[in-house]
Amino acid sequence: xxxxxxxxxxxxxxxxRENAARLCHVSSRFRTDGQGTVEFEDRVEFxxxxxxxxxxxxxxQIDLDQARDALDVSSNADVNLPQATGYVTEWDMTERDHYVxxxxxxxxxxxVEYPADAQVRIWHDFTWSAIALKDMPTExxx
Numbered sequence: 001x002x003x004x005x006x007x008x009x010x011x012x013x014x015x016x017r018e019n020a021a022r023l024c025h026v027s028s029r030f031r032t033d034g035q036g037t038v039e040f041e042d043r044v045e046f047x048x049x050x051x052x053x054x055x056x057x058x059x060x061q062i063d064l065d066q067a068r069d070a071l072d073v074s075s076n077a078d079v080n081l082p083q084a085t086g087y088v089t090e091w092d093m094t095e096r097d098h099y100v101x102x103x104x105x106x107x108x109x110x111x112v113e114y115p116a117d118a119q120v121r122i123w124h125d126f127t128w129s130a131i132a133l134k135d136m137p138t139e140x141x142x
Contacts, residue, residue: 024132054130058086070118
C-alpha cells in the first residue's frame with residue numbers, strides 16, 4: 001500500500017485510540033500480624049489514571065500452619081479462619097476527578113477459640129479495575 005498523508009493520519013488515529021484508554025488492573029499487597037483494624041499510611045499509587053471509580057476486589061492469604069500454632073492444635077486440626085475485610089478509606093484524585101491512587105485499611109477479627117494475643121500473619125491483596133489512561137512521561141529522556 002502506498003504511503004500517503006491520509007493513510008498516515010488514519011494509522012495515527014487508530015494507534016492513539018488503542019493507546020488512549022483500556023481496561024486496566026492494578027494490584028497491591030499488605031501484611032498484618034494479629035487482629036484489629038489497621039489503616040496503612042502509604043498511599044497506593046496506581047501508575048495509571050482511572051477515568052472512573054475503579055471496582056475493588058480483595059482477597060487474603062494465610063499460613064494455616066501458623067494459625068494452628070497460634071491455637072496450639074495439631075498440624076491437621078480444622079481451624080476457624082480469621083475474618084478479614086478490606087476498605088478504601090480515601091481516594092487520591094486529579095483536578096478532573098480521575099483516580100490516581102488511594103489509601104486502604106483492613107479489619108481482622110478472630111473467632112473466640114484464638115487467644116487474644118495470637119499473631120496470625122495475613123497477606124491482604126487488593127486489585128482495582130476500571131478504564132484507565134496510560135500515564136505518559138512529560139519529558140523525553142535522551
